[in-house]
Amino acid sequence: MTTEKLDEQAREILRSNDRGGYTVPTSGLYPYQWNWDSGFAAWGFSTYDVHRAWFEMETLFVGQWDNGMVPHIIFHRKAFGYFPGPDVWGVPKTPYTSGITQPPVATTFIRAIYEADKYYGRVRLELMYSRLVAWHRWFIKNRLEDGAVVVTHPWESGRDNAPDWDEAMQNVDTSEVEPYVRVDTKHVNPEMRPKKEDYDRYLAIVQFGRDCGWDEATIRKHGPFRVADIGTTCIFLRACRDLKAIAEELDHETDEIRGWIKTLESGVKGLWNEEHGHYDSRDVRTGKLTNTLSSASFLCWYAGVNDERMVAQLERVLGKVEYGVPSCDPEHPHFNPLRYWRGPVWGVVNTLIGLGLEETGHTELAERVRQDTRRLIVEDGFFEYFDPIDGRSAGGDHFTWTAAIWLAWASPSAKGRL
Numbered sequence: 001m002t003t004e005k006l007d008e009q010a011r012e013i014l015r016s017n018d019r020g021g022y023t024v025p026t027s028g029l030y031p032y033q034w035n036w037d038s039g040f041a042a043w044g045f046s047t048y049d050v051h052r053a054w055f056e057m058e059t060l061f062v063g064q065w066d067n068g069m070v071p072h073i074i075f076h077r078k079a080f081g082y083f084p085g086p087d088v089w090g091v092p093k094t095p096y097t098s099g100i101t102q103p104p105v106a107t108t109f110i111r112a113i114y115e116a117d118k119y120y121g122r123v124r125l126e127l128m129y130s131r132l133v134a135w136h137r138w139f140i141k142n143r144l145e146d147g148a149v150v151v152t153h154p155w156e157s158g159r160d161n162a163p164d165w166d167e168a169m170q171n172v173d174t175s176e177v178e179p180y181v182r183v184d185t186k187h188v189n190p191e192m193r194p195k196k197e198d199y200d201r202y203l204a205i206v207q208f209g210r211d212c213g214w215d216e217a218t219i220r221k222h223g224p225f226r227v228a229d230i231g232t233t234c235i236f237l238r239a240c241r242d243l244k245a246i247a248e249e250l251d252h253e254t255d256e257i258r259g260w261i262k263t264l265e266s267g268v269k270g271l272w273n274e275e276h277g278h279y280d281s282r283d284v285r286t287g288k289l290t291n292t293l294s295s296a297s298f299l300c301w302y303a304g305v306n307d308e309r310m311v312a313q314l315e316r317v318l319g320k321v322e323y324g325v326p327s328c329d330p331e332h333p334h335f336n337p338l339r340y341w342r343g344p345v346w347g348v349v350n351t352l353i354g355l356g357l358e359e360t361g362h363t364e365l366a367e368r369v370r371q372d373t374r375r376l377i378v379e380d381g382f383f384e385y386f387d388p389i390d391g392r393s394a395g396g397d398h399f400t401w402t403a404a405i406w407l408a409w410a411s412p413s414a415k416g417r418l
């Protein structure tokens with residue numbers, strides 16, 4: 001298929017997943033607005049409809065809580081076929097939302113949208129600025145541990161069943177989980193989804209949050225799952241750098257943001273796994289590193305941490321697969337090329353890794369990551385994720401964020417940078 005046709009198909013996916021100012025990740029499997037999916041969607045829209053791009057971000061922030069948190073799902077209107085819905089989260093808010101957040105890519109993409117729309121975008125950026133600051137302050141106040149960002153549910157990391165969480169998840173008590181029926185496995189082959197034991201634990205953590213009224217102080221003290229995540233930490237550090245640039249553009253004070261950047265830089269350093277030679281995540285309840293090299297470890301460059309030690313790791317991992325970047329090191333004992341975040345390639349993570357590599361001068365590696373992503377989409381379509389060994393498509397089809405990163409980064413016609 002020609003580039004033109006693929007570009008048009010990608011735009012058509014964004015159009016058909018539009019529910020009136022926000023996109024669903026894909027119809028059926030995920031029928032609401034998801035936080036970081038929307039950030040990518042907005043960036044995709046900005047390649048041909050900048051007004052719609054802003055709108056995507058504005059509808060996301062409609063769900064922002066008074067304490068600044070931007071939830072991982074906004075349930076704008078009733079939909080069927082997704083579990084756990086608003087009744088399980090128990091958040092007394094209109095619109096209904098989930099009770100946890102997701103990686104804050106929004107700040108970075110809002111800056112990119114503004115760059116594409118400097119004249120009319122200035123006022124929209126001004127409106128957005130205080131909301132972004134409130135979300136960043138929420139992270140700083142509630143989620144920092146030795147300078148790294150703690151996730152209180154695997155879903156907050158965006159990498160639901162990554163092997164990184166296996167040990168910490170062992171400590172989650174599932175004896176009180178209320179009966180439930182999953183629906184994700186009706187949309188997608190169960191082999192490609194998290195297992196039942198994962199789901200029991202996901203729900204136990206949701207019930208804990210709901211029962212304490214989503215009180216961050218209680219979650220910090222007694223939450224069943226608290227892991228300093230290298231992925232969210234790198235994405236938040238990057239978001240702080242972009243927030244600083246936005247503040248400068250709008251003539252706001254930047255001292256506070258500069259302080260955050262310093263703290264987070266030391267947080268990333270603290271997640272270095274000396275024994276295995278890579279960035280890692282840490283279970284803050286036990287103090288133990290997870291000993292997992294995941295694709296999130298390669299977000300260091302995106303965070304502006306130009307660490308040459310990670311280059312050799314990336315080259316080794318890419319040498320093991322036909323299509324990079326696998327979400328988990330193929331040499332890890334729990335690597336699984338099909339099961340969601342335990343091995344498959346995700347175009348969105350590739351994009352962030354590729355952007356970081358390019359920005360720090362690792363042009364060849366950046367190009368390999370982009371070419372691999374392009375081939376996967378050209379050969380298979382706009383799927384949710386792909387097998388890194390044989391390139392087989394997996395998960396949902398007509399996926400918003402895969403279409404979005406195609407338009408903004410992976411297509412031969414794309415600008416390919418922020």
Ligand code: GLC
Nearest residue numbers: 025030034036037158159160
């Ligand atoms: C899955 C992914 C998560 C994503 C969501 C919607 O839960 O793990 O990262 O945001 O689906 O696409």
